[in-house]
Amino acid sequence: MKLVALIEFLQRHLKVLVRLCWLVLALLVVGDWLWVDKEPAHTEPEHWFGFWSAFGFVACVVIIFFSKWYGHRGIMKREDYYGDK
């Protein structure tokens, strides 16, 4: 199937793909700084260089580690905790 072949092609060239992704990310941050009009921004920090990039990354990290911390405070239990699996 062509779809599977495409996925496997991308997997075989994973290193190139990852480098391309980094390039896209860099272009996004730089392009945002150079060409995007910040007039619609509502707050001062939104004008900072790479603000939304940092926001996205920090938000992701905070969500992962806060959730894991919360889960290990007795929230995560065995699957048969309620007596069913």
Added chain:
Amino acid sequence: MAISDLWLHPAVILLLGAVLLPLLRGRVRSVALVVIPVLAFLRVLYLDPGTHGCVQFLDWGLVFGRVDKLSQVFGYIMTLMCILGSIYSLHVKNPAEQAVAWCYVAGSLGVIYAGDYLVLFLFWELMAFSSVFLIWQRRRPQSIAAGLRYLLVHVFGGVVLLGGIMLHYKATGSLAFGQLDVVHRDLATWMILIGFILNAAVPPLHAWLPDAYSEATVTGSVFLCAFTTKTAVYALCRAFAGMEVLVVLGVVMAIYGVVYAVLENDSRKLLAYHIISQVGYMVAGVGLGTQMAINGACAHAFAHILYKGLLFMGTGSVLQMTGQSKFTELGGLYKKMPWAFVFTLIGGLSISAFPLFSGFVSKSMIVAAGFEEHRTTAAFLLMLASAGTFLHTGLKVPYFIWFGKNNCSAETWQRAEDPPWNMRLAMAITAGLCIWIGCYTPYLYKLLPYAVDYQPYTAYHVSETLQILLFTAVGFFLFLKPLQPTATISLDMDWFYRMGGRAVQWFVDKPAQAVDTWVGELYRVCGLAWLMVTARASAWFDGRVIDGVVDGFARSVRGAGDRLRHLQTRQLQFNILSAMAVLVLLLLVYLLTSM
């Protein structure tokens, strides 16, 4: 009772269809499964604005058909989703499942077009009592228990809502379903609000949703994810626009769902937690209450019904084909189920508000309304939650089902393949709609209750969104290890009533049973012995005293009776002879004394 005009409610088409469906067989039933929801959809399209279906009942004028822009946008998407869900369920052999699903949709439509609280309540309960069968139809012991919990919670919510309606009627003398006074709130307002937000799955009244939706049938969860919460959002839009507390509750919902999604191992339960998160945006929009925010809430409900339905279709197809829904029992399925992957990914990109996908043009309206109303903290927290949405639904779900470590058993791998044509068709249409809404904004914006003065495709908004989402992806791949699913469950608010129920059972089994046994023993030892003594004394008293008196009296009566009888029964001749002898004797005495 007089019907003011003959008006065909779209719900009636589905209810009649639900009655008819089990009587049909084979190809006819398949055709009906598509045609009847299409008829309901067409009926919605051709509804005239205004008030219809007015019925006088006792002292109340009930309104079944209030048609306006707000009800139409919800009626439109509900019936559209009914078509898609019905196509997705074409392969299901049991017509009861589709019939109860249609009753459930009819309940939702009944609420949407209700003009008064009594009609709303009637259809509100129809939704609860029909939707529970979509959970029970899975027939697992866990599903039966989850369905019972679902029903109990909704019955509780319904009772609170009815109480609020009654108090509201007593205070105002009106049952009209419209905007309530959200500034000067009374007990009735709070009770109606509790009834509504329970169905919107607002914490702490939310735990029924992940508990029940993850236990529903494959097709059942596609229906469930669309109707209950979004009908509640409609009710909130209608009655509670601008209620401040909803902004806070909405933000809490948005983050709460995201946090639990990190911990979740079951793909369908993860999606259920993301319903809470996404409905949080809508609830916050209702709380903001501006025209843009209400438009945003409606637009997001519209988009959400489609992409969440698509996500449940994708993960449902995995469950249907492999029998598994947990990440720890799946993985690497792209080789076996590539189309299910593509459609689920489109759902994931839509919910994550990727540019060109539906969530991008709807979610941003609510966040923009938040910024415009200077609710900066709330708006930033909603942005943070959107990073979490992409983290789980856009990345975690596709990655751990179709890529990642292959945890499939030999049997799971053997069974895995793309689902039947009808499921693929439903997913393809829904995916197409998600992209269509994201690319051609007038389609959705023209349906909204207020005129839209909002342009999502600005360079700033596109750049902002891409940065948040792509750097979230960086975080995902960097911290893949902590995100590895574990075979655990997460305790939630349902713990209180699940363990509370067990506490009651323990109380009945142990202390209450012990007291009952002790009382029984005490009665046997003390009570029974005393009872025997008193019984013997009573028997003696009865035998000797009572019987003696009674028997003696009886004997006396019998003797007197005998004597009387003896007097009465002597022979007549003897009596006459005796009388004649006395008479002769008296005559002789008279003659002797007179000489």
